[in-house]
Amino acid sequence: MEFKEFYRSLEVDTSLADELNFNPYYLKISSGLTDPIIIEGEEYINLASNNYLGLAFDDRVKKAMVEGITKFGASMCGTPIATGYIDIYKTLEEKFSEFINVEDTIIFPSGYQANCALFPVIAKKDDLIIMDHFAHASLIHGIRSTGCKFRPFLHNNMAHLEKLLKSSNKYSNIFVVTESVFSTEGSIAPFDEIVNLCQKYKAIPVIDDSHGIGVIGKTGRGILEEKNIKDYFGIYTTSLGKALAGAGGVISGKKELIRALRYSCSGLIYSTALPPPVIQGLLKVLEILKEESVQILKKMWKYKKLISKTLKEVGFKLAEGSAPITSIIGGDTKTTVEITKALFKGKILTTPFVPPSVPNNSGKIRIIAGANLKKSSIDQALDFFKTELRKQFIK
Amino acid sequence: MDLEKKIIKIIEENLEEELKVTLKTDLRDDLNIDSLSTLMIITALEDEFSITIKDTDFAEIKLVEDIIKLLKEIHPELGEG
Numbered sequence: 001m002e003f004k005e006f007y008r009s010l011e012v013d014t015s016l017a018d019e020l021n022f023n024p025y026y027l028k029i030s031s032g033l034t035d036p037i038i039i040e041g042e043e044y045i046n047l048a049s050n051n052y053l054g055l056a057f058d059d060r061v062k063k064a065m066v067e068g069i070t071k072f073g074a075s076m077c078g079t080p081i082a083t084g085y086i087d088i089y090k091t092l093e094e095k096f097s098e099f100i101n102v103e104d105t106i107i108f109p110s111g112y113q114a115n116c117a118l119f120p121v122i123a124k125k126d127d128l129i130i131m132d133h134f135a136h137a138s139l140i141h142g143i144r145s146t147g148c149k150f151r152p153f154l155h156n157n158m159a160h161l162e163k164l165l166k167s168s169n170k171y172s173n174i175f176v177v178t179e180s181v182f183s184t185e186g187s188i189a190p191f192d193e194i195v196n197l198c199q200k201y202k203a204i205p206v207i208d209d210s211h212g213i214g215v216i217g218k219t220g221r222g223i224l225e226e227k228n229i230k231d232y233f234g235i236y237t238t239s240l241g242k243a244l245a246g247a248g249g250v251i252s253g254k255k256e257l258i259r260a261l262r263y264s265c266s267g268l269i270y271s272t273a274l275p276p277p278v279i280q281g282l283l284k285v286l287e288i289l290k291e292e293s294v295q296i297l298k299k300m301w302k303y304k305k306l307i308s309k310t311l312k313e314v315g316f317k318l319a320e321g322s323a324p325i326t327s328i329i330g331g332d333t334k335t336t337v338e339i340t341k342a343l344f345k346g347k348i349l350t351t352p353f354v355p356p357s358v359p360n361n362s363g364k365i366r367i368i369a370g371a372n373l374k375k376s377s378i379d380q381a382l383d384f385f386k387t388e389l390r391k392q393f394i395k
Numbered sequence: 396m397d398l399e400k401k402i403i404k405i406i407e408e409n410l411e412e413e414l415k416v417t418l419k420t421d422l423r424d425d426l427n428i429d430s431l432s433t434l435m436i437i438t439a440l441e442d443e444f445s446i447t448i449k450d451t452d453f454a455e456i457k458l459v460e461d462i463i464k465l466l467k468e469i470h471p472e473l474g475e476g
C-alpha cells in the first residue's frame with residue numbers, strides 16, 4: 001500500500017461530532033479534580049471522573065506524593081525486577097494484600113497492562129477461558145493474546161455460565177473471568193455464586209475489581225468484602241487509578257501465582273516501575289481509607305441515590321445497577337451524544353459510552369458523583385435535570 | 396427438531412435480550428450482535444452439533460438463514476436429518 005493510502009485508511013469518522021458541533025472526547029481540562037473543575041476557562045460540575053471517594057485532590061495525598069518525590073525523586077528509571085523496586089513499592093504490595101485480604105500482590109504500571117500481561121502467563125493452548133460478555137477491553141485483549149479457547153457467557157447469567165462449565169471437561173485448566181462492577185451500567189457480578197461454581201467445576205476465578213475497590217463492601221475493600229468471600233483461591237486484578245486516586249494496576253492472589261508473575265510476566269519485567277510519588281500517594285490513600293472509608297462512602301451513596309431518584313422522577317430510563325454509577329440509557333449514538341452535549345451546555349460533565357464500548361444502540365451517559373463534590377453542586381445538577389434536560393428530552 | 400428450529404433456538408438462547416428470531420433476521424441490524432455475541436453463537440453451535448466452525452467461515456454471515464446454508468455446506472451430514 002502507498003503510504004498516503006495507508007494514512008487515509010486510518011481516518012476517523014467525525015461526522016457526528018461535526019454535525020452536533022460537539023466532541024465529548026479529549027476535552028482539555030485545566031484544573032485538578034476540584035469542585036468545580038475548569039475546562040477552557042469555564043467552571044463545570046464533574047460527574048464524569050472515577051474519583052468516587054474524592055481523594056484525587058486531597059491535601060494529605062498530595063503532601064504524601066511530594067514526600068515521595070523529595071525522598072526518591074521523579075523516577076527509578078528501571079523495571080520492578082531491576083532498580084524499580086523501592087522499599088515503599090514492597091510496602092504498598094503488603095498493605096494492599098492486607099487491605100483486600102489475600103496472600104500477595106504485584107503492582108503494574110496500569111490496570112490495562114496488568115490484565116493484558118496476566119493471561120499469557122497463566123493460560124496455555126489446551127486451556128479454556130470463559131468470560132462475561134460485558135467484561136473490559138483489557139481482559140479481552142489479554143485473553144485473545146493467549147490463543148486458547150475463549151467462550152463468553154451472557155452478562156451475569158449464572159445458568160449460562162454453569163452450562164458452559166458443564167460442557168468443558170476436555171480442557172486442562174478453566175478460567176472464569178469477570179468484573180466486579182460493570183462500569184458502563186453499574187451492575188455488580190454475583191461473584192460469590194461464580195466462586196461457588198468455580199469450586200464445583202474446578203475452575204479458577206479471575207475478577208477485575210477496578211470499579212469496586214474502595215467503593216463496594218462495607219468499608220470499601222471491594223468485591224471480596226462485598227460478597228463476603230474468605231480464603232479466595234482465585235486471581236484478583238484492579239486498577240489503582242479510580243477510587244484509589246493514583247495510577248497503576250494490581251494482580252493479587254496466592255503466593256505461588258505472584259511469585260511466578262514476578263519472574264515470568266513480561267508485561268511486568270520489561271516495563272518501568274510506577275514512579276515513587278504515585279506509590280507514596282497510594283499508601284496514604286489506603287491509610288485514609290482505614291480510618292475514614294465508612295464516612296466517605298456514606299456521602300458518595302447519598303449523592304448516588306439523589307441523582308438516580310431525580311433522573312427517574314424526571315422520566316429518564318436508567319440502567320439499574322447497585323454500584324454508585326447512574327447511567328441514562330441514551331439508545332442510539334446520536335441521542336446519547338446529544339444528551340451529553342445538553343448536560344455540557346448546562347455546565348455538567350458526564351461520560352457518553354457509544355459502540356464499540358457498549359453494544360449497538362445501547363448508548364449510555366454515565367454519571368459518577370465523587371464524595372468531594374459540594375452538596376450545592378449536586379443540587380445544581382439535580383435542578384438542571386428537572387428543568388432543561390426534561391424540557392429537551394422527555395416528551 | 397429440524398435444523399432451522401435448532402439454530403434459531405441457539406441464537407435466541409445466546410442473546411442478552413429476549414428477541415424473536417426468524418430465518419430472515421439480520422444478525423447485526425436486528426439483533427445488535429457484536430463480535431463476542433458472534434463468538435457465543437459459534438461456540439454454542441459447535442457444542443450442539445459437535446463440529447468446529449472457523450471465525451473466518453462466519454465472516455460473511457448476514458441473515459440467520461445464511462448460518463443454515465453455511466452449516467450445510469461445511470457439514471453436509473447436518474442437512475440430512
Ligand SMILES: Cc1ncc(COP(=O)(O)O)c(C=O)c1O
Binds near residue numbers: 179240249
Ligand atoms: C474494568 C477495568 N479494568 C481495567 C481498566 C484499566 O485500568 P487502568 O486505567 O489502570 O489502565 C479499566 C479502566 O480504565 C476498567 O474500567
